[in-house]
Amino acid sequence: MNDGTGNVDETENDQNVKKIMFVMRSAPHGTIYSYEGLETVLIMAAFEQDLTMVFIGDGLFALVKDQMTDDIGIKGFIKTYGVLDDYEVEKIYVDRISMEERGLVPEDFAIDIEVKEAEEIAAIMENQHAIIPY
Amino acid sequence: MLHTVNKSPFTHNTLTEAARFATKGSVILLIEDGTLAARSGSKHEPALKEIMSRNDVYALEPDMKARGVGSVAEGVKLVDYDGFVDLVAQHKTNTWL
Numbered sequence: 001m002n003d004g005t006g007n008v009d010e011t012e013n014d015q016n017v018k019k020i021m022f023v024m025r026s027a028p029h030g031t032i033y034s035y036e037g038l039e040t041v042l043i044m045a046a047f048e049q050d051l052t053m054v055f056i057g058d059g060l061f062a063l064v065k066d067q068m069t070d071d072i073g074i075k076g077f078i079k080t081y082g083v084l085d086d087y088e089v090e091k092i093y094v095d096r097i098s099m100e101e102r103g104l105v106p107e108d109f110a111i112d113i114e115v116k117e118a119e120e121i122a123a124i125m126e127n128q129h130a131i132i133p134y
Numbered sequence: 135m136l137h138t139v140n141k142s143p144f145t146h147n148t149l150t151e152a153a154r155f156a157t158k159g160s161v162i163l164l165i166e167d168g169t170l171a172a173r174s175g176s177k178h179e180p181a182l183k184e185i186m187s188r189n190d191v192y193a194l195e196p197d198m199k200a201r202g203v204g205s206v207a208e209g210v211k212l213v214d215y216d217g218f219v220d221l222v223a224q225h226k227t228n229t230w231l
Contacts, residue, residue, distance in 0.1 A: 122156070
């Protein structure tokens with residue numbers, strides 16, 4: 001929108017962009033939550049929202065590479081995580097304690113993630129318009 | 135931030151996990167099976183006390199009564215549905231399902 005001074009009305013634009021965090025705490029395959037969470041992120045990314053994904057607890061297993069789902073008769077969705085970069089979803093964080101508790105290291109994950117302390121994640125949570133659990 | 139927990143501490147580590155992300159001034163509200171954490175004398179009481187040393191913990195009384203939780207660990211603040219609404223109005227909500 002042009003306000004007559006030649007400036008694009010960024011206020012209106014900014015109001016349409018919300019900071020939304022997806023808290024991913026479900027393991028993949030046992031329930032549909034983890035996959036649904038990823039789908040929702042991609043939909044909201046198409047609307048150019050300011051998205052953050054944080055992986056806590058068993059949610060981390062959704063990111064582990066070399067998931068071989070053929071024998072349980074499902075397609076798996078780890079490859080879909082690869083498109084997050086194309087959608088400019090770049091704030092992808094993993095809780096350090098959850099990672100260590102599960103014997104995981106950053107190299108186990110299929111995509112680039114940033115390992116963060118609970119305190120850092122909590123501070124980011126405080127800064128969101130909405131937090132959506134999956 | 136208002137962190138709501140609806141899972142029993144006897145089957146899930148949701149309360150422990152939520153508490154780890156509770157900043158100073160954040161409060162925790164136990165609802166549904168989450169209220170089982172408020173029972174005094176349970177094995178989870180020490181952990182609950184530890185959480186309450188940093189953050190206020192509320193429990194939804196109708197859910198507690200429905201489950202016969204009975205005696206409540208000292209320090210847990212009970213709220214009814216109106217109190218629940220007040221907490222939601224006062225804080226941003228973080229739901230730990």
